[in-house]
Amino acid sequence: MHTRQQEPLADHYDAIVVGSGIxxxxxxxxxxxxxxxxxxxxxxxxxxxxxxxxxxxxxPWEFPHRNARMPIDLLKKYPVQNRTGFAITEATHHHFVNDLENPYVEEKPFDWIRGYHVGGRSLMWGRYSFRFSDLDFEANAREGIATDWPIRYKDIAPWYDYVEKFAGIAGNRDGLPHLPDGQFQPPLPDNCLEQHFRKSVNEQFADRKVISARAAHITAPTKEQTELGRAKCQFRNMCMRGCPYGAYFSTQSATLPAARRTKNLTVRPHSIVNSIIYDEKLGKATGVRVIDEQTNQWHEFRAKIIFLNASALGSTFILLNSRSNRFPNGMDDSGQLGHNLMDHHFHVGANAIYERDLDKVYYGRHPAGLYIPRFRNLGQDQQPFKRGYGFEVYTGRQNWDHAYGLEGFGADFKQKATQFGNWTITLDAFGECLPYYDNRVSLTDEVKDKWGQPVLKMDVHYRENETLMRKDAQEQAVLMLEKAGFSTIEGFDSQAHPGLSIHEMGTARMGNDPKTSVFNKFNQHHIVKNVFCTDGACMTSSPCQNPSLTYMALSARAADYAVRELKKGNL
Incomplete structure (x- = not known):
C-alpha cells in the first residue's frame, strides 16, 4: 500500500483542488x-x-472469516459506517473512514458515510447516473420554495453530453422529458424476471415507465477509454472493492490518469485542508492551510483559484472554518452556509418472490438493474406532497443460502441445497427532500477530531412532506408487484435517517442573489470570486435522481469558466 507520494516541490500553483472524489x-x-x-x-x-x-x-474462502462477518474489535472502529448494512466487510472496510478518528456530533440522527483516500467515494458509489431536467431546475421557483436555481437544463445539457462520453454511461434513450436522454453505451441486459416486470408495469400503468438503469459502466469502450486502460464491465458486481478493469467510472480509472498525462498535476495525499486563506487587501483567496495527516505539521499552499470538492459537508466545514476579519462566521455573507442540508430519503418500498421461470438462470452479476423514473406530480397528477420519487429495482435468484430455512438431512437435503431458490425482487424508492433552512450543520468544539479541529454538528430531520411521500411510495410499490403477479409481497419502511442514502446536498447552495445563496450560476463564490465549489454542497434542491452525474457536469462547466476568467485577468 502506498503511504505517501513525494512532497510537491512548489507551494505556488495555478489551481488547488480540494478533494479527489467524483x-x-x-x-x-x-x-x-x-x-x-x-x-x-x-x-x-x-x-x-x-x-x-x-x-x-x-x-470468499480467501478471507479469514469468509467475508461473512467482521472481527468485533475491528468493527468497533466503524459504528457509523456500519449503519449502511452493506459497507463494512472484510473486502471493503478499508475504503471507509475510522469513525473513532473522525467524529461528529448528532443533534439528531445523521449517518455520515465517508471514504478518506484518493478517489474518495468514486471507488464505492452506486454508479447510477441520471440527468436533471427543467422540472427539477424550475421546481423551487414554481413552488415558491427556498431559492431559484441559477441555471436551467439548456445551460448544463452540453456538459452532460461531455462528461457522459468520457465517463461511459450504459443506458437506453427512453424519450422521457423529465429524465432527459444522454450519450449512452448499450444498456446492461435484463434477466427474465426484469423482462417480466418491465413488460407488466409498462403495459398496465400509463403514467409510469420501467427503464434500464443508466449506470456508469462501460459496455462498449471508446478509443479514448481504452487508451486510458479501461475495459468493458465483466459483470462481477464487486465494484466497491475497486474495479481492476476500469469498467466503472472512478477517479482512479478515468479522470486521474487523464489529468496525470498532462504533466500538470501534483497529487498530495494525507493533506487535511483546514481552511482557505483570505487576503483582505486583495479581496480574494490566496491559498489553503493544510494539516499533514501523518505528521500533524501545518503547511500553506498558494494558488490563483481554488476548487472545493471535499464532499458537501467537507467543503462546508472548510468554508465555515475559513474565518477572518472580513468573514467572522465563515466565508459567507448570505447566512445560508451550513443550512438547507438535504439527502434522499429511501429504504421504503416492497419486496416479493417470483415463482415462475425457475428453470432459468443468468450468467454473471450485472451491477445495475431497472429504474422507475418519477411519475408523481407530473402534469395533472397532483399529490398531497410536493416533488416525487423514483424506484431502484433490484432482482436476483436465491442461491444455496436458501437452504438455511429448509428442514431435512442426508442426500435429499443436499440435493435441495444445491438447487437455486426463488427469484426475488425489491423496489426501493429514492425520494426528494425539500430544502429546509433549519436542516443545518455547524461547527462545534464539543468534540475535537484526531488533529485538534472542531467537528460538524448535524441537526437534520425529515418532515411531513417526506413522510407523505414515503406512504405513497410503499403503496405504489406493493400495487405494481401485485399487478405483475408476484407472491409473498411485503411492503417496508425502515425509516432511514438522513445521510444513509449518501447523497448529501445543499449547505452552500447556488443562486442568483448573494443575499440568499453562497455560489453563483458558475459555481463561483459570490464574494470571493476565485473560489469555486462543484460538489454536493452547491445543490439548490435535491431532485430524486442520483446526483453524481450532475456534479461531473457542473465541475467541467465551472472549470471551463474559471480558466476563461483567469485568462481575462478577472480572478
Whole structure:
C-alpha cells in the first residue's frame, strides 16, 4: 500500500483542488488539461489503480472469516459506517473512514458515510447516473420554495453530453422529458424476471415507465477509454472493492490518469485542508492551510483559484472554518452556509418472490438493474406532497443460502441445497427532500477530531412532506408487484435517517442573489470570486435522481469558466 507520494516541490500553483472524489477528479482533469498547474489535495492515503485494490479478485474462502462477518474489535472502529448494512466487510472496510478518528456530533440522527483516500467515494458509489431536467431546475421557483436555481437544463445539457462520453454511461434513450436522454453505451441486459416486470408495469400503468438503469459502466469502450486502460464491465458486481478493469467510472480509472498525462498535476495525499486563506487587501483567496495527516505539521499552499470538492459537508466545514476579519462566521455573507442540508430519503418500498421461470438462470452479476423514473406530480397528477420519487429495482435468484430455512438431512437435503431458490425482487424508492433552512450543520468544539479541529454538528430531520411521500411510495410499490403477479409481497419502511442514502446536498447552495445563496450560476463564490465549489454542497434542491452525474457536469462547466476568467485577468 502506498503511504505517501513525494512532497510537491512548489507551494505556488495555478489551481488547488480540494478533494479527489467524483467532482474533484473532474476539476483536476479539466483544469490540468487546460494548461494550469494543479495541486490536488486529498486528506487520506494514496490508492493507485489496480495495484492497491487488494481484495478485488479474492474469493470468499480467501478471507479469514469468509467475508461473512467482521472481527468485533475491528468493527468497533466503524459504528457509523456500519449503519449502511452493506459497507463494512472484510473486502471493503478499508475504503471507509475510522469513525473513532473522525467524529461528529448528532443533534439528531445523521449517518455520515465517508471514504478518506484518493478517489474518495468514486471507488464505492452506486454508479447510477441520471440527468436533471427543467422540472427539477424550475421546481423551487414554481413552488415558491427556498431559492431559484441559477441555471436551467439548456445551460448544463452540453456538459452532460461531455462528461457522459468520457465517463461511459450504459443506458437506453427512453424519450422521457423529465429524465432527459444522454450519450449512452448499450444498456446492461435484463434477466427474465426484469423482462417480466418491465413488460407488466409498462403495459398496465400509463403514467409510469420501467427503464434500464443508466449506470456508469462501460459496455462498449471508446478509443479514448481504452487508451486510458479501461475495459468493458465483466459483470462481477464487486465494484466497491475497486474495479481492476476500469469498467466503472472512478477517479482512479478515468479522470486521474487523464489529468496525470498532462504533466500538470501534483497529487498530495494525507493533506487535511483546514481552511482557505483570505487576503483582505486583495479581496480574494490566496491559498489553503493544510494539516499533514501523518505528521500533524501545518503547511500553506498558494494558488490563483481554488476548487472545493471535499464532499458537501467537507467543503462546508472548510468554508465555515475559513474565518477572518472580513468573514467572522465563515466565508459567507448570505447566512445560508451550513443550512438547507438535504439527502434522499429511501429504504421504503416492497419486496416479493417470483415463482415462475425457475428453470432459468443468468450468467454473471450485472451491477445495475431497472429504474422507475418519477411519475408523481407530473402534469395533472397532483399529490398531497410536493416533488416525487423514483424506484431502484433490484432482482436476483436465491442461491444455496436458501437452504438455511429448509428442514431435512442426508442426500435429499443436499440435493435441495444445491438447487437455486426463488427469484426475488425489491423496489426501493429514492425520494426528494425539500430544502429546509433549519436542516443545518455547524461547527462545534464539543468534540475535537484526531488533529485538534472542531467537528460538524448535524441537526437534520425529515418532515411531513417526506413522510407523505414515503406512504405513497410503499403503496405504489406493493400495487405494481401485485399487478405483475408476484407472491409473498411485503411492503417496508425502515425509516432511514438522513445521510444513509449518501447523497448529501445543499449547505452552500447556488443562486442568483448573494443575499440568499453562497455560489453563483458558475459555481463561483459570490464574494470571493476565485473560489469555486462543484460538489454536493452547491445543490439548490435535491431532485430524486442520483446526483453524481450532475456534479461531473457542473465541475467541467465551472472549470471551463474559471480558466476563461483567469485568462481575462478577472480572478
Amino acid at each position: 467532482s474533484g477528479g473532474w476539476s483536476a482533469k479539466e483544469l490540468s488539461e487546460k494548461g494550469l498547474k494543479v495541486l490536488l489535495l486529498e486528506r487520506g492515503r494514496m490508492i493507485e489503480h489496480v495495484t492497491d485494490y487488494h481484495t478485488a479478485t479474492k474469493a
